[in-house]
Amino acid sequence: MTYPDIIDDIRARAPKLRGRLLANQPLSDLTWFRVGGPAQVLFTPADDEDLGLLLAALDPGLPVTVIGLGSNLIVRDGGVPGVVVRLGGKAFGSVEIDGESLRVGTAVPDMRLAKSAAEAGLDGLAFFRGIPGSVGGALRMNAGAHGGETTDVLVEARGVDRRGALRVFTHAEMGFAYRHSSAPDDVIFTSALFRGRPGDRAAIEAEMERVTAAREAAQPIRERTGGSTFKNPPGGKAWQLVDAAGCRGLTVGGAQVSEMHCNFLINRGGASAADIEGLGEEVRRRVRETSGVELHWEIKRIGIAA
Numbered sequence: 001m002t003y004p005d006i007i008d009d010i011r012a013r014a015p016k017l018r019g020r021l022l023a024n025q026p027l028s029d030l031t032w033f034r035v036g037g038p039a040q041v042l043f044t045p046a047d048d049e050d051l052g053l054l055l056a057a058l059d060p061g062l063p064v065t066v067i068g069l070g071s072n073l074i075v076r077d078g079g080v081p082g083v084v085v086r087l088g089g090k091a092f093g094s095v096e097i098d099g100e101s102l103r104v105g106t107a108v109p110d111m112r113l114a115k116s117a118a119e120a121g122l123d124g125l126a127f128f129r130g131i132p133g134s135v136g137g138a139l140r141m142n143a144g145a146h147g148g149e150t151t152d153v154l155v156e157a158r159g160v161d162r163r164g165a166l167r168v169f170t171h172a173e174m175g176f177a178y179r180h181s182s183a184p185d186d187v188i189f190t191s192a193l194f195r196g197r198p199g200d201r202a203a204i205e206a207e208m209e210r211v212t213a214a215r216e217a218a219q220p221i222r223e224r225t226g227g228s229t230f231k232n233p234p235g236g237k238a239w240q241l242v243d244a245a246g247c248r249g250l251t252v253g254g255a256q257v258s259e260m261h262c263n264f265l266i267n268r269g270g271a272s273a274a275d276i277e278g279l280g281e282e283v284r285r286r287v288r289e290t291s292g293v294e295l296h297w298e299i300k301r302i303g304i305a306a
Helices: 008-012 048-057 108-119 124-131 135-141 203-218 238-244 273-291
Strands: 020-028 037-043 063-065 073-075 079-088 095-098 101-105 154-160 166-170 188-195 255-257 265-267 300-302
Touching: 008 020, 008 048, 048 079, 048 154, 048 188, 063 273, 073 273, 095 108, 101 108, 108 124, 108 135, 108 203, 124 203, 135 188, 238 273, 255 273
Parallel strands: 037 079, 063 079, 073 300
Antiparallel strands: 020 037, 095 101, 101 188, 154 166, 154 188, 255 265
16 A cells, blocks of 8 residues: 655644654564554654654644554554654663663663663563563553563653653553553653662573573564464463464464464464454454453554555
8 A cells, every 4th residue: 555645744844853754664674573564654753852843743633653663563454544653763762870760762672671770780670571572662551571560660751742742650640550551642652760679680680581581482482473462361361261262373374373372473474464463353253252251452453454
């Protein structure tokens, strides 16, 4: 699909923009599944001010979507209308440490956050080593792994809302729950403040190695995948329900339920976004029929069908 080019209109509305605007930019290479159509406009802002300038200038009816590392994301085959924002560069990729606090840009990978904390001798953030996303995604979904969650270490988050205003959210205002934040949907997070606790660097690094080894042994991390597909239902494990429904190894087109870990979907090569999403929906149907449990997507799905 090719969308109408609206970049000239955006630049007319916001002539002082310094970030990069690209029309009909393919998004498949920006996701771990390697599927999906283009963004009508892909915007990479220069900094918070630049992001605010764009958001304030856009027509309120124009959709704005944010993507990060693309590790927990399906971009549908028809692409994403409107503006897709992807943060990057020094403005959103820095880690600053002050005592027990870490000020982190939301484009920073979770694994880098864990490493930076360990190098500073700060304990409590090693679990981020097992999360294959970025800090922005961790804030939005209260990402967690290996007994830790974002809510355990977050002090505050900063972002820019659709009016272009800078917003600061305390921990309480984030409204964290299991794999969820109730912060306003129109806020694009740009940085976060975390707090660790003093620890032994060697012990922290050993814990990170344990997390890495466990992840490599149990998850198909070398495949084209999107991480955990479904949230764990209360009191249960999504993978066990998927397995009990006979879905391990199930395929739709070029997509397959992983044989290694059946809460992971993989692109075996040549899969479309429709194949992957359709497989997920078939898994949900079979689990519902066999157990009565309604699985909910953990992977974010954006865009329109082809």
